[in-house]
Amino acid sequence: MSVDITGVGLGLRAAFIERVERGEADGKIAFLEVAPENYMHRGGKAPRRLAAIAERFPIISHGLMMSLGSPDPLDDAYFAELRPFLDRVGTPWHSDHLCWSGIDGVLLHDLLPVPFTTASATRIADRVRQAQDRIGRPMAVENVSWYLQLGAPQKDEPDFVVEVLERADCQLMLDVNNIFVNASNHGFDPYDWLRKVPLERVVQLHIAGHDRWEDDLIVDTHGNEVREEVYDMLAWVIERTGPKPVVLERDSDIPPLPTLLEEVARIDGVYQAAVARWQSRQEVARHGS
Numbered sequence: 417m418s419v420d421i422t423g424v425g426l427g428l429r430a431a432f433i434e435r436v437e438r439g440e441a442d443g444k445i446a447f448l449e450v451a452p453e454n455y456m457h458r459g460g461k462a463p464r465r466l467a468a469i470a471e472r473f474p475i476i477s478h479g480l481m482m483s484l485g486s487p488d489p490l491d492d493a494y495f496a497e498l499r500p501f502l503d504r505v506g507t508p509w510h511s512d513h514l515c516w517s518g519i520d521g522v523l524l525h526d527l528l529p530v531p532f533t534t535a536s537a538t539r540i541a542d543r544v545r546q547a548q549d550r551i552g553r554p555m556a557v558e559n560v561s562w563y564l565q566l567g568a569p570q571k572d573e574p575d576f577v578v579e580v581l582e583r584a585d586c587q588l589m590l591d592v593n594n595i596f597v598n599a600s601n602h603g604f605d606p607y608d609w610l611r612k613v614p615l616e617r618v619v620q621l622h623i624a625g626h627d628r629w630e631d632d633l634i635v636d637t638h639g640n641e642v643r644e645e646v647y648d649m650l651a652w653v654i655e656r657t658g659p660k661p662v663v664l665e666r667d668s669d670i671p672p673l674p675t676l677l678e679e680v681a682r683i684d685g686v687y688q689a690a691v692a693r694w695q696s697r698q699e700v701a702r703h704g705s
């Protein structure tokens with residue numbers, strides 16, 4: 417599979433896998449993103465369906481359970497299943513979150529924040545390097561939404577992310593909705609965040625909707641349509657990075673596939689306009705205005 421995947425894709429979910437298999441998304445998405453954990457250790461229909469779908473769409477994998485920030489050692493059994501899965505679907509890289517999801521072998525099924533310290537960045541970067549060796553392809557780390565700080569931070573989140581990226585020499589799976597959620601909840605400018613990270617390390621983007629639970633708290637539910645402000649952030653990034661794969665994530669209150677595909681088309685409109693602006697910037701840089 418070519419590593420040159422760009423455009424707008426969709427996170428594959430059980431709620432609509434059958435319709436995708438029937439061809440209802442053909443020509444309407446550039447690729448699919450899949451979570452290996454939904455197919456590993458499983459027989460039956462799901463892996464067979466995915467194999468059929470992988471014949472028609474490029475697949476990018478996005479993991480949920482590597483638990484890069486956990487004090488536990490990397491899970492050998494997990495990697496033993498993960499590597500063959502990634503090889504089977506032919507993903508050019510694999511991403512997982514800058515978080516931890518368990519301790520002492522207990523899985524918490526949540527993406528919990530890590531301390532924004534050099535010790536934590538160093539340890540996570542070391543684990544990212546180990547993970548890359550084990551899976552035989554590049555890793556990208558994703559910025560998460562977080563609601564409280566674990567311990568006293570030494571640095572702000574973008575500085576922490578930069579430290580992990582540089583120490584691991586890995587790629588960034590940039591979730592623009594997560595930055596917006598954190599900026600709203602913790603009171604910072606999301607564009608200050610974006611200006612601090614090396615956009616040349618962005619290999620892929622996530623976009624999603626969220627819900628407001630209280631006046632001053634929004635929660636990253638992936639259960640709503642993408643907000644205008646988040647579209648603007650996506651456009652800002654693509655205008656600077658050029659074409660990248662962008663994934664629409666939807667995990668709760670999932671509408672019928674045609675509705676999701678309409679949202680993909682809307683994202684694609686914003687994306688294509690941003691790519692055109694990126695091309696103009698390239699022209700100006702080459703020839704002067």
Ligand SMILES: [Fe+2]
Binds near residue numbers: 558591622665
């Ligand atoms: Fe995400």
